[in-house]
Amino acid sequence: MDAVLEELKTGIRKFRMGVYPENKDTYVKAASEPQTPHALIVTCADSRIDPELITQSQPGDVFVTRNVGNLVPAYGEMLGGVSAVIEYAVTALKVRHVVVCGHSDCGAMKGLLHPEALEKMPTVKSWLKNAHAALSVASSLAKPDEEPGVLMRRLTEENVLLQIQHLRTHPSVAGAAARGELTISGWIYDIGKGEVRISEDGSRTFVPVTIQGESE
Known part of the structure; x- marks a missing residue:
C-alpha cells in the first residue's frame, strides 16, 4: 500500500x-x-504556501502559477510555462492585477546564497539565474556586521522586485499596464507569522497588511 x-x-x-x-x-x-479570475498570483512552489487560503479566495477568483523561487524570466529569455501563464491570464482572462509573491525561509533564496548546495541540481541552478541580479543588489547593500537573516530578508525582497521588472518586459503585461487595465504588486509572506507585506505602485518598501488592533 x-x-x-x-x-x-x-x-x-x-x-x-x-x-x-x-x-x-x-x-x-x-x-x-467561464472562469473570470480578477488576479494572477505568481508564487513559489513551496508546499507551505497556499495562495487561495492566504487571500481567502473562492474557486475562480485567482489564477495561480508556482515555481521554484517565484521567478518570472524576462520575455524572450526562457519562453515556457511561466510566460504562457502570464500571457493567457492577461490576454485571455483579462486579469486586472498581478502579484509576485515571495516568502520567508525560501529554499531558492538559500540556494542563491549557497550555490554549492545546488551542485546535484543543475536544472535548479540554471533556473535561479533569473534571480542573480537580485543577489547582486542584496549583497551590495549588505553591511559588514549584519546578521545572515538580514541578508536573506533583503534578498527575498529584491528578488520580488526584480521579478516585477521582468514581468513588465512581457508584451501582454506592458500593453495592458499602458492602457490602465492592469496593476502589479509584490508580496512577502511570512509563513510563521501569517503576515503579508506588500510593495505597491512601484515602491521598494514592503508594508504589512494590518488588521484591527495592529499598527503599521
Missing part, C-alpha cells in the same frame, strides 16, 4: 464529505460559467 497516496485519498474523502457539500453552490457555479 502506498501510504502517501492513501493519505491523499483520505483528504479527498474529507473534501467530498465536508467541504464540498458545504460549498456546493459555489462549485456548481464555478463549473457552469
Whole structure:
C-alpha cells in the first residue's frame, strides 16, 4: 500500500464529505460559467504556501502559477510555462492585477546564497539565474556586521522586485499596464507569522497588511 497516496485519498474523502457539500453552490457555479479570475498570483512552489487560503479566495477568483523561487524570466529569455501563464491570464482572462509573491525561509533564496548546495541540481541552478541580479543588489547593500537573516530578508525582497521588472518586459503585461487595465504588486509572506507585506505602485518598501488592533 502506498501510504502517501492513501493519505491523499483520505483528504479527498474529507473534501467530498465536508467541504464540498458545504460549498456546493459555489462549485456548481464555478463549473457552469467561464472562469473570470480578477488576479494572477505568481508564487513559489513551496508546499507551505497556499495562495487561495492566504487571500481567502473562492474557486475562480485567482489564477495561480508556482515555481521554484517565484521567478518570472524576462520575455524572450526562457519562453515556457511561466510566460504562457502570464500571457493567457492577461490576454485571455483579462486579469486586472498581478502579484509576485515571495516568502520567508525560501529554499531558492538559500540556494542563491549557497550555490554549492545546488551542485546535484543543475536544472535548479540554471533556473535561479533569473534571480542573480537580485543577489547582486542584496549583497551590495549588505553591511559588514549584519546578521545572515538580514541578508536573506533583503534578498527575498529584491528578488520580488526584480521579478516585477521582468514581468513588465512581457508584451501582454506592458500593453495592458499602458492602457490602465492592469496593476502589479509584490508580496512577502511570512509563513510563521501569517503576515503579508506588500510593495505597491512601484515602491521598494514592503508594508504589512494590518488588521484591527495592529499598527503599521
